[in-house]
Amino acid sequence: GAKKFDARVIGTSPEDDVAVIKVDAQDLPALSWGDSNALKVGQLAIAIGSPLGQQNSVTKGVISALHRFISIPNPSTGQVENILNAIQTDAQINPGNSGGPLLxxxxQVIGVNFAIEQAQAGPGLGFALDGN
Structure with a gap:
């Protein structure tokens, strides 16, 4: 069976669907960080998350564009947040993927999934926060 550990919440950003937790344990496996500055359009991108409540779902695609400017409404504040250096991917990112890694x-982690821009029908554009 899987081991369970106690954890403390260090910080949260509900708007970005991200939390940082601290686990007091030794020798736990962790993902390493890749260099998002070295990314090239066309490279493989793997998104992990829990879209639509389906835990640990994996989708793959490519890096579609780099350094995208994205404006996203923040429902908590009513303000618009501007993201200046987003990674665009065609790996499916759906509600529930936000906060998960883009590999x-x-x-290696190259970004954190945070948004999808979608028209009325068809697949949308997925975006991740730059890992650097």
């Missing part, structure tokens, strides 16, 4: 082909 490169080596399994």
């Amino acid at each position: 490169n082909s080596a399994g």
Whole structure:
């Protein structure tokens, strides 16, 4: 069976669907960080998250564009948040994927999934916060 550990919440950002937790344990496996400055359009991108309540779902695609400017309404404040350096991917990012990692082909974190821009029908554009 899986081991369970106690954890403390260090910080949260409900608007970004991200939390930082601290686990007091030794030798736990963790994802390593890749260099998002080295990304190239066309490279493999892997998104992990829990879209629509389906835990630990994995989708793949490519890096579609770099350094995107995205404006997103913040429902908590009513303000618009501007993201200046987003990674665009065609890996499916749906509600519930936000806060999950965007990985490169080596399994390194290159970004944090945070948004999808979608028209009325069809797939949308997925975005991740730059990992650097």
